[in-house]
Amino acid sequence: MSGLAWFTQLLEVLAAISLAPLFLGWVNQCRAWLQNRRAPSLLLPYRGIRKLFHKDAVLAEGASPLFRAAPYVVFGAMVAAAAIIPSMGTGLPFTTAADAIALVGLFATARVFMSLAAMDIGTAFGTLGARREMMVGFLAEPALLIVIFVASLLSATTALPLIAERLATQAPALYPSLAFTAVAFTMVLLAENARIPVDNPATHLELTMIHEAMLLEYSARHLALMEWAAALKLFNYACIGFALFVPWGASTGEPDPAALLLSMPVLVGKLAVAGVWLALLETVSAKLRVFRAPEFLATAFMFAVLGLLVHLLLGA
Amino acid sequence: MNFTSLDLQLLNTCAALLLLVSFAMLSQRRIVSLVNLLALQGTLLCAATLLLAWRTGQHHLYLSAALTLALKVVGLPWLLHRLIRRLEVYWDTEPLINMPGAMLVGLVTVVFAFGLAQPIAELASTATRNAIGIAVAVILLAFITMITRRKAMSQVVGFLSMENGLFFGAMSATYGMPMVVELGVALDVLVAVLVLGIFFFQIREQFDSLDLHHLESLREDQ
Numbered sequence: 001m002s003g004l005a006w007f008t009q010l011l012e013v014l015a016a017i018s019l020a021p022l023f024l025g026w027v028n029q030c031r032a033w034l035q036n037r038r039a040p041s042l043l044l045p046y047r048g049i050r051k052l053f054h055k056d057a058v059l060a061e062g063a064s065p066l067f068r069a070a071p072y073v074v075f076g077a078m079v080a081a082a083a084i085i086p087s088m089g090t091g092l093p094f095t096t097a098a099d100a101i102a103l104v105g106l107f108a109t110a111r112v113f114m115s116l117a118a119m120d121i122g123t124a125f126g127t128l129g130a131r132r133e134m135m136v137g138f139l140a141e142p143a144l145l146i147v148i149f150v151a152s153l154l155s156a157t158t159a160l161p162l163i164a165e166r167l168a169t170q171a172p173a174l175y176p177s178l179a180f181t182a183v184a185f186t187m188v189l190l191a192e193n194a195r196i197p198v199d200n201p202a203t204h205l206e207l208t209m210i211h212e213a214m215l216l217e218y219s220a221r222h223l224a225l226m227e228w229a230a231a232l233k234l235f236n237y238a239c240i241g242f243a244l245f246v247p248w249g250a251s252t253g254e255p256d257p258a259a260l261l262l263s264m265p266v267l268v269g270k271l272a273v274a275g276v277w278l279a280l281l282e283t284v285s286a287k288l289r290v291f292r293a294p295e296f297l298a299t300a301f302m303f304a305v306l307g308l309l310v311h312l313l314l315g316a
Numbered sequence: 317m318n319f320t321s322l323d324l325q326l327l328n329t330c331a332a333l334l335l336l337v338s339f340a341m342l343s344q345r346r347i348v349s350l351v352n353l354l355a356l357q358g359t360l361l362c363a364a365t366l367l368l369a370w371r372t373g374q375h376h377l378y379l380s381a382a383l384t385l386a387l388k389v390v391g392l393p394w395l396l397h398r399l400i401r402r403l404e405v406y407w408d409t410e411p412l413i414n415m416p417g418a419m420l421v422g423l424v425t426v427v428f429a430f431g432l433a434q435p436i437a438e439l440a441s442t443a444t445r446n447a448i449g450i451a452v453a454v455i456l457l458a459f460i461t462m463i464t465r466r467k468a469m470s471q472v473v474g475f476l477s478m479e480n481g482l483f484f485g486a487m488s489a490t491y492g493m494p495m496v497v498e499l500g501v502a503l504d505v506l507v508a509v510l511v512l513g514i515f516f517f518q519i520r521e522q523f524d525s526l527d528l529h530h531l532e533s534l535r536e537d538q
Contacts, residue, residue: 174325176332298416302339305423310335313430313449314328 004255008089011260015267016082020235021045021228023271030279045231052224060121060217070117071218071225077110078232086161087239088263089251090168099158100148103240104141107192110229111137118214129213132290136198136210139297140188146304147181147188150311151244154178160243168247176314180307182245186281187300189237191293193230196282198293208287238274246270323371324443330364331447334484335426338457341477342422342464343415347405350473351396357480358388368444368487376495377487383502384483392476392509396469399513405469405526412464422457429453436489444488451485454478468519468526472512479505 025042032039041047059068081103083094098106115130152158154175155166191198194211204212215226243250249266251259288296337357344350362384369377400406413421433449440448455478462474479501486493493501516526523530 173321174329176329179329180332180336295415298419299343302419302423306332306336306339306426309423309426309430310328310332310450314331314446 002255004257004260005089005091005093008251008255008260009083009092009094012085012087012089012092013079013083015264016085016087016232016235016239017079017228019271020231021049023235023238023275024231026272026275027234027278030276031282034279034283045227049224049228052219052227053221055220057220057222060123062121063217064120066113067117067120067217068222070113070120071222071229073113074110075225075229075232077106077113078229078236081106081236082232082239084160085236085239086164086243086250087267089255089260090161090165091251091253091255092161095159095161100152100160100163101145101158103160104145104148107144107233108137108141110233114214114226118217121217123217125213125216129210129216132210133214136191136293136297139294139301140191143184143297143301143304144188144192146301146308147185147244150177150181150304150307153308153311160240164243164247164250165252167244168250168252175311177307177311178245180303180310182241184300184303184307185241185244187296187303189234189241190278190281191297191300193234193237195278197285197288197296200287208290210290235271238271238278241274242267242270323367327364327367327444327447330360330367331444331450331484331488334360334364334454334480335450335457338454338461338477338481339419339422341473342418342457342461347400347467347469347473348397350470351393351400354396354473354476354480355389355393357477358384358393361480361484362389364484365487365492368491372491374491377492379495380483380492380498383498387502387506388476388480391506395509395513396473399516400469403469403516403520403526405467412466418460418464422460425456425460426453429456440489442488442491444491447488448485451481451488454481454484457481466527466529468512468516468528471528472509476505476509 022042022045025040025045028044029039029042080098084092084098084103086092111133115133118126118130118133120126148158151163151167154177155163157163157166190196194201199210200208201211203209211230215223218226249263249270251263334357337353337360341350341353341357344353362381365377365381365384369375369381429452430449433452437445437448458474458478458481461477462471465471465474483498483501492498519528519531520526
């Protein structure tokens with residue numbers, strides 16, 4: 001592995017960590033514009049994180065070490081996930097270490113720790129949030145896996161950077177299977193990142209919240225890490241979407257400084273469009289009742305499996 | 317038949333979308349949307365027929381595309397919408413099994429249909445033979461749509477969707493049926509919907525509802 005490949009790797013991880021709150025801020029800003037509100041500052045998530053880091057942490061009585069360790073595990077899992085997602089270049093040294101299935105496993109690890117930590121304190125809300133999160137997770141995960149399988153079948157590999165590379169370099173063609181899985185992926189993204197049809201990140205309304213309910217007991221640096229990890233998760237999901245469905249623009253093949261330089265504005269452009277798209281989706285859809293969430297995710301699963309079947313039958 | 321890859325891709329996309337619409341019909345609760353989905357299915361079928369006619373140069377396919385457009389996109393949906401208005405049945409159609417359950421059953425059915433169509437597809441010599449599996453799946457999904465509904469109206473929509481699947485199957489296996497058969501089937505379907513429309517009024521007059529489980533009891537006093 002050349003030095004440039006390692007540089008790409010490092011750059012991608014650092015970009016993910018530093019740009020994730022900005023992406024979250026951009027989505028929130030677009031959402032505010034679409035809802036005729038005055039938009040909060042683009043840098044608000046950064047300020048929130050900085051403020052939280054300056055505060056003293058308060059731990060609930062009876063909190064076990066797991067509760068304190070969970071934010072670091074969750075944040076670490078998200079950073080590790082960012083290392084195997086090809087956001088700018090596909091020649092990543094970590095490609096051989098973990099493939100797309102391991103990536104789903106990393107997300108699952110984060111989810112398990114978050115839910116355990118939420119139940120650790122023993123408050124009603126934490127348990128409620130954890131159970132709902134597990135319900136959403138166990139329905140969303142198979143759909144995500146099948147989305148990845150379809151792309152793997154099309155490119156004959158399960159390593160995400162190689163999938164992106166092969167999809168980007170082959171002759172352009174119409175893939176109904178990829179179109180179906182793109183719909184499924186968008187639905188999984190909304191559900192997994194606690195966005196509007198399934199969860200509303202902007203409220204703390206006890207009857208509907210999922211993600212926020214799990215974070216109620218956290219404060220200061222723990223909360224900052226958890227929120228940063230949530231932003232990072234959204235960023236990671238967006239980058240997985242780019243790698244699977246719009247892989248063009250990332251530098252492929254042998255590491256090349258010019259291509260890498262070009263891929264940076266392309267990534268920022270894709271993120272900007274994805275932010276608008278997410279905000280639009282969230283604005284036009286209504287929050288579902290919790291008991292309707294399985295239907296939403298069953299639809300996502302249906303789309304993913306349909307994509308798989310269409311690929312197997314039609315070879316497209 | 318000289319198919320460029322783009323034509324095949326477009327045809328495959330039409331086939332995939334047909335399958336998707338069948339799933340949408342399976343999960344749709346409202347009768348008005350169900351009829352709209354039927355019209356959409358007809359439109360996709362018409363597009364696929366036109367594409368096939370253009371590529372294979374079989375002129376009778378243009379005629380059947382026109383027939384599809386007139387009957388399945390405009391005629392029957394209009395008729396059904398008028399019936400819905402006249403019968404005032406805008407209500408939800410209450411499927412017998414819940415939506416995720418129906419989805420799973422549907423997916424298993426599609427796998428079954430693909431397996432079923434495999435030997436047939438090997439016999440066919442058309443470029444579109446892979447789509448036979450999709451046609452069989454559309455037919456079976458329409459069956460499930462009919463089985464899981466209680467109301468007469470949605471069963472008729474399921475029946476028409478099944479006819480769409482048969483038509484698509486004939487098209488992808490042999491580039492369409494002979495014109496006489498096609499005209500006969502089209503006329504049959506039209507008459508069937510007209511007759512069923514009269515049945516709807518009779519059923520409602522008798523039972524004050526279009527729920528077909530009333531027809532299952534033998535005695536009148538229930």
